[in-house]
Amino acid sequence: MCGIVGYYGPGGSEAVLRKMNDCQVHRGPDGEGSFIEGPVGLGHRRLSIIDVAHGQQPMQTADGRYTIAYNGEVYNYLDLRTELEALGHTFTTDSDTEVVLQAFAEWGGDAFDRFNGMWGLAIWDAQEQRLTLSRDHFGIKPVYLAQVGDTLLFSSEIKSILASGLYTKAVNERSLYRYLRFRIHEDGRETFFAGIDRLEPSEMLTVDASGVERRMFTRLREELAELGKQQRPYDDAAAAEYKERLFESVRLRLQSEVPVGTSLSGGLDSSAVAVIINQLLNQGDATTKSVGARQNTFSAVFPGSANDEEKYVDAVLDICEGQVDSHKILPTADEFKQDLLDFIRTQEEPLISSGPYAQFQVMREATNHVTVLLDGQGADEMMAGYIPYYFVYLRQLKAQGKKDAALELSKSLDVLYRLGRFKLQDKIKRKKVIPATAFMNSEFSSKYAGEKFATEGNNLKLRLIEDLFHNSLPSLLRYEDKNTMRFSLEGRVPFLDKEVVKFIFSLSDEAIIKDGWNKRVLRDATRGLLPEMINRRRNKIGFTTPQGEWFMRLKNYFYNIFLSEEFANRPYFDQNEVLHAFEGWIKGTNGVDSMTFWRLLNVELWLREFFDDKPEVIDEGPVRIKTDLEPNADKQLALTTSLGEQVTRYPLRSELVDKDTDLDPFVMEHIDRFFATLGADEEHSQAMVGKQWYFFISEKIIAITQGRSYFIWDINVGRPARVLSKYVTRTPAGIGLGSPFTMQLAIQEAGLPRVLYASAGGAVGKVLGKKGLFYELVGNDIRAIDGPTEYSAYPSNVSAKLAPKDPDEVAARLSEQIRSRVPQAYRDTFGGTIVMDANDIGRNVLGSDVPGDQGRFEEMFADNPLGQGSEQTPMAIVVVD
Incomplete structure (x- = not known):
């Protein structure tokens, strides 16, 4: 497999x-090549599978007329080679690449429909210029294509x-909308990048x-529809x-x-x-x-999770005992978080x-053992592997007036119930269903x-054809291609043999669904080979993750993304x-599922990865933790206030509080540490002696x-809070009452x-051009309410808080303890404690003694020298010169 x-x-x-070829080294680490002639350039990266010693690309015919860059495997290449040799062609390699090239030289574009396999290729005809x-039959x-000018x-x-x-x-905003609204992608030529298309299957x-022409090289879709009528x-x-x-x-x-x-x-x-x-x-x-001698199998398992399939994996391993080496991968939520950006970068478009x-995790392990991996992709779309196909079939039977429609329905009730049980539960619990457009x-x-x-x-067969080429399978094949090639693996899909697919479509619909059983022909064909618990299982899970469980574990991380300024400023989200x-x-109070939040999250991280400017990363070596006598990054110790006072602020680094x-x-622990540090620093200690400090x-x-x-x-947000928060300007980093949850706290604290x-009053103030009247009228206690701040340390990044209770009393209490323990040289000059609500927008003293x-x-905090994020400096010693 190649690129x-x-x-x-x-x-x-x-x-x-x-530049283009260097981007895909992972697709072909075994070699590279390029070809330039006139208006055309071809580049290639090789992952050697067949004829490893030869088959380098781009490859040319002996006469130099045709040159190919080819990514794929044509499995019937030996039969084609025999046919071409009978027509007078000779071969210098054993690779399928040369067969594909000479087949095109012999039959032109008609050659493609003779191939049974997978490919994406480019062939240059020097004579015709x-x-x-x-692209192969199933894609x-x-x-990918982009027309840039000429x-x-x-x-x-x-x-x-x-x-x-x-x-x-x-x-491509249209693709983005359809993805967010309908949960679809890869439903045509367009990608999520405006101006970048894909060749269709x-x-x-x-x-x-003379220009560009696009056409289908086969009638496969029409053939499948015609075969479907033969029954x-x-x-x-x-x-x-x-x-x-x-x-x-x-x-x-x-x-x-x-x-x-x-x-x-x-x-x-995959078990089959x-x-x-x-x-x-x-x-x-x-x-x-x-x-x-032994088959290597690779499985993702999730012990303890509702969708774990390890018992089915083990049943297959028991059948293969003595001839199998099993590799079980146990993906975790923390690994998912760690790999998330790499995973999104790998997929290139939202999924x-x-x-x-x-699958990404499985491929990462598999590459340590094999270079080619077979799997079961495609069987669902040709044999009705998903529950919604039952509804299509039942409607078809009803429209045909067949008496067995009711019988088929009765034997499918357990399967249909699995699809509807969560919606039923939500209705019983009266959970609110929120449309994606909201x-x-x-x-x-x-x-x-x-x-x-x-x-x-x-019509069941027509729906299967639709999903094979348009709705469902293209996205699954994209996942497989990206995940395998990310780790320099070739993925092969035996179910997507075009002759096998054509055979299934020639059979009556009862070969696909009968008596509530889907994939009937596959079940019958593997009876006696597969364990009964797999052959007769009716619940489908497949390669997936315990997404709901993971999202709950990572809720703080995801909440921070939704809270971020980047997300707030996108033109796509509310x-x-x-x-x-x-x-x-x-809290379990609405009917929104984790899939909805995944799409929102995926789009945001995709935009960050592919569209946002990334700051230059400068390696400054190991992170050095500041001492109490140093300022925070991009801040300073000294400040001259507008009143003319010279002050020095020492931010005290602390652990997180809860x-x-x-x-x-x-507090006293950090006061003691500061003065111990000060005592060891003659310059700063002398500078502070005799000066008033706070x-x-x-x-x-x-x-x-x-x-x-x-x-x-x-926080249980009520309707008044939700309505009122819409009329408050949202300030950066979650500060203020511009969100429903902080407004709810304000209502609870001050009363509606x-x-x-x-x-x-604030509305009148705006008309009169007076800012801040709302906060003057509502009071400092409410002004101090903060929402979650994106750059704060946990738990402030996912919390909202009220102003402190009795801040004057707290200040007096702390001052009394400070005076009792600081060195004598600094005791008499201590002025007291200030409870400060400071941020990069404003400062408010909430209490003091x-x-x-x-x-x-x-004024002493005009530049907010503290830091609530990674700096963890929520306190300061302030010295007045």
Whole structure:
């Protein structure tokens, strides 16, 4: 398996080709090559599978007319080679690449429909000055396109087009809307990048001086529809023939000069592949040479999770005992968080759920043992593996007036119940169902409100064809291609043998669904090979993750992303609605599922990865923790206030506090440490002797230790808070009452009448041009309410808090203890304690035991020298010169 890149047109060059090819080393670590002639450039990265010693690319015919860059495997290449040799062709390698090239030289674009395999390729015809691109029948291998001015770029990965320097990045907002609204992607040529398309399955493109032409090289879709009408009776003979064809398909896909393994989820499809290989090993089949004496299987398991399939994996391993080496991977939520950006970068476009991360983990382990991996992809879309297909079939039977529609329904009730039970539970609990558009920016959603997504709902075979080529399978194949190639693996899919697919569609619908059993022909074909618990299981899980459980564990991390300024400033989201729904999901009070939040999260991280400017990372070596005598980063110790006072502020670094922290000992520990540090520093100690000094403490840590800080999901937001918060300007970093949860705290603290009074006053103030009247009327206690701040340390990043209770009393109490323990030289000059609400927008003294003008102390914090994030400096010693 490999990666291809290239261009056609005057914008291309050797430098462009190099940049594009360098982006996909992972797709082909075994070699690289390039070809430039006239308007065309072809680049290639090779992962050697067949004819490892030869087959380097780009490859040319002996006469130099045709040149190919090819990513794929054509499994019937030996038969094609024999046919071509009979027509006079000679071969210098044993690779399928040369067969593909000479087949095109002989038959042109008609050659593609003769291939049985997977590919994405480019062939240059020097005589006709024409470039041809092609993608296999089912789209197993990708080809991306971008027309940039008069130059066409193409590649196996989008990143290569981005790296060309010719394409200007832009979001395809239509694709983004359809993904957020309908949960779909890969439903046509368009990608999530405006101006970057993909070749569709079975499509070829030609480009020359006359322009670009795109067309299908096969009638496969039409053939499947025509075969579906034939309805060949299904019987034991048909099941036996299918079994023989499936065995042959697996056998063909074992052709390799490098080790081959199996991806085993425990489901019917991948288990079938594993036991077929085991059977071939038992028979001593020559094709199993690539497997070795023991089959390597790779499985993701989730012990203790509701969707763990380890018992099914183990049942298959028992069948294969003595001829199998099992590799079990145990992905965790913490690993998911750690790998998330790499995973999103690997996939290049948003994906429907976090499920493919399990596959990502499996591939990372598999690459340590094998180079080729077989799996069960595609069986669901040709044999009705998903529950919604039952509804299509039942509607079809009803429309045909068949009496057995009711019987089929009765035998499918347990399967259908699994689909509807969660919706039923939500209705019983009266959980609110929130439409996807509620989470979108209103202008964005209005722009695309006319978008529709319809599926075939009354004909089973037509729906399967639709999902094979359009709705479902293309995205799954994309996941597989990206995940395997990320780790330099080749993935092979035996179920997507075009002759096997055509055979299934020639059978009656009862070969697919009968008596409530889907995949009937596969079940019949593997009876006696598969463990009964797998052959007769009716619940499908597949390669997925315990997403709901993981999201709950990582809720703080995800909440911070939704809370971030980046997310708030996107033109696609309504941040307040997203935050409110996420809080409700955590508390179990709405019917929104984790899939919705995954799509929002995935889009945000995708935008950050591919569109946001990334700050330059400078390696400054190991992180050095500041001492109490040093300022925070980008701050300073000294300040001259507008009143002319010279002050020096020493931020005290501390541990994190929580509601169980005893504030007084906590503060005294840091006071003791400061003066111990000061005593060892002659310069600073002499500078402080005889000068008045004060202890400043952030109101935040006082409130937290008083139990006046609340996790967002523990705040029950009422309708008044939700309405009123919309009329308050949202300040950066979550400060203020511009969110429903902080407004709810304000209502609880001050009472709704007082908040309404202040709101009315604030509205009048805006008309009169007077700012801040709301907070003057509502009071400092309410002004000090803070929401979760993105850059604060946990738990402040996911909490909202009230002002501290009795801050004057707290200040007096702390001052009394400080005077009793500081060195004598500094005791008489201690002025007292100030409880400060300080941030980068404003400062407010909430309490103190020092008589005098509060504005004086607020001036001392004009640049907010404290730090609530990683600095962890919520206290300061302030010395007045």
